[in-house]
Amino acid sequence: xxxxxxxxxxxxxxxxxxxxxxxxxxxxxSEISAKEGCESALQEAKNEAARKIGVKISSETTQKCSExxxxxxxxxxxxxxxTFNAEFTNLxxxxxxxxxxTLNDDEIRYICEIxxxxxxxxxEQITDPNFDFNAKLNSYNFKSGDKLNMEIEVNTPMYLxxxxxxxxxxxxxxxxxxxxxxxxxxNYIKNKITLPYNAKYEVYFPETVDKKNIDEYLIFxxxxxxxxxxxxxxxxxxxxxxxxxxxYKMKKKDEQYTIYx
Numbered sequence: 001x002x003x004x005x006x007x008x009x010x011x012x013x014x015x016x017x018x019x020x021x022x023x024x025x026x027x028x029x030s031e032i033s034a035k036e037g038c039e040s041a042l043q044e045a046k047n048e049a050a051r052k053i054g055v056k057i058s059s060e061t062t063q064k065c066s067e068x069x070x071x072x073x074x075x076x077x078x079x080x081x082x083t084f085n086a087e088f089t090n091l092x093x094x095x096x097x098x099x100x101x102t103l104n105d106d107e108i109r110y111i112c113e114i115x116x117x118x119x120x121x122x123x124e125q126i127t128d129p130n131f132d133f134n135a136k137l138n139s140y141n142f143k144s145g146d147k148l149n150m151e152i153e154v155n156t157p158m159y160l161x162x163x164x165x166x167x168x169x170x171x172x173x174x175x176x177x178x179x180x181x182x183x184x185x186x187n188y189i190k191n192k193i194t195l196p197y198n199a200k201y202e203v204y205f206p207e208t209v210d211k212k213n214i215d216e217y218l219i220f221x222x223x224x225x226x227x228x229x230x231x232x233x234x235x236x237x238x239x240x241x242x243x244x245x246x247x248y249k250m251k252k253k254d255e256q257y258t259i260y261x
């Protein structure tokens with residue numbers, strides 16, 4: 001876990017909706033509950049629906065995922081972010097199946113399959129070269145205790161907000177605001193800024209995760225007007241909902257980083 005996140009989106013009007021019927025499947029061990037497994041299966045179904053209307057993971061992201069363990073988790077998390085480009089309405093769960101299977105090493109796997117039907121709309125992205133920014137982290141691979149720094153450069157003044165997305169978080173809030181904060185309140189960026197400027201950002205590996213490494217994300221949001229964001233959101237979709245409802249011009253960028261235990 002750390003204190004940060006990057007991507008690129010302008011929201012305007014969604015295109016015409018398509019009715020999509022898909023099935024999502026999720027397999028897991030006893031480390032998570034059956035309820036959580038089925039929640040992940042539902043997310044897999046939504047990811048597949050998003051793929052069918054044209055939402056894609058960039059080739060650069062695919063390469064990054066292939067470089068770390070847990071590639072499937074990495075790609076699934078990327079679709080969590082990519083589905084910012086899709087809006088789901090009238091979603092209905094048609095069927096849910098739960099079963100178990102025993103692997104060769106006698107390990108028991110729990111499987112949940114969920115079939116859904118939903119109206120899915122692809123949200124168009126508006127590219128405006130006059131409202132843009134770049135963000136660069138000091139590294140994309142960390143160990144606990146490492147310091148995190150970043151440089152942000154804008155081509156026009158804007159209000160910058162940074163969120164940290166923890167996709168592995170099951171019991172608490174998945175999205176936390178990193179910047180602005182109590183020690184760094186001024187988030188009106190006129191040209192270039194280096195963070196932190198009055199605080200310390202430190203990466204740490206979450207104690208509740210039993211893995212060799214995990215991937216987390218920083219979400220950078222540049223807006224033409226100041227927005228009173230919440231300090232935390234329960235899921236990435238709660239944040240997405242707030243972004244879609246915003247009436248202001250906004251640019252979104254997200255970036256993945258990996259923490260090694």
